[in-house]
Amino acid sequence: MVFLTNKSTTTQLLKSSRDWNIALSSRFCGSLLAKLSCYGINDQLLAWICSFLIDRKQFVTVSSCSSPVCDVISGIPQGSVLGPVLFIIYLNDICDIIPTEVTIKLFADDTKIYSSLSDHMSAECLQACLHAISSWSHHWQLTLSPSKCTVLHVVAAVKCRDRFSYSIAGHTLSVVELLLIWVLLMTIN
Numbered sequence: 001m002v003f004l005t006n007k008s009t010t011t012q013l014l015k016s017s018r019d020w021n022i023a024l025s026s027r028f029c030g031s032l033l034a035k036l037s038c039y040g041i042n043d044q045l046l047a048w049i050c051s052f053l054i055d056r057k058q059f060v061t062v063s064s065c066s067s068p069v070c071d072v073i074s075g076i077p078q079g080s081v082l083g084p085v086l087f088i089i090y091l092n093d094i095c096d097i098i099p100t101e102v103t104i105k106l107f108a109d110d111t112k113i114y115s116s117l118s119d120h121m122s123a124e125c126l127q128a129c130l131h132a133i134s135s136w137s138h139h140w141q142l143t144l145s146p147s148k149c150t151v152l153h154v155v156a157a158v159k160c161r162d163r164f165s166y167s168i169a170g171h172t173l174s175v176v177e178l179l180l181i182w183v184l185l186m187t188i189n
Helices: 009-025 027-038 043-053 082-097 120-139
Strands: 056-058 070-072 103-107 110-114 150-155 174-179
Touching (some): 027 043, 043 082, 082 103, 082 120, 110 120
Parallel strands (some): 150 174
Antiparallel strands (some): 103 110
């Protein structure tokens, strides 16, 4: 145990209380700040980002009618310069839950996972990835939209189609099939 000059149990309690208040004022903010802290962001910058995210208000105006003002309790302000960077940082660790034999691609709020299927175990691996993503999303308070998700089968022949049924949170995903026709183009001199 190390004792620091000009530090006390009161200082420690105040800092802890501040952290708890931040987390309680916005669970999302607290989760984001926890991730930022893990990336090594210092306390001063964390406090600045927190002040950017909490105590926000919003209302909607249509024609000349405005809704009542209400508190914004989570999320990153859209249209801000910092918003996309914070969103990327918040999503970045989703890649850590996907095994190396499955490819994951992220672009803004769009995620693709895919693999070359060689047997039924490969399809089960992709389904396990969907389950892991669903659990990760629930843990980090992000909502998935299974109705916007689609399975794309890219096959070279009709007989190669995968008949596995994929789902997210109990919702069976729709399937689209793309049959590739290989064409050899030759130039004759």
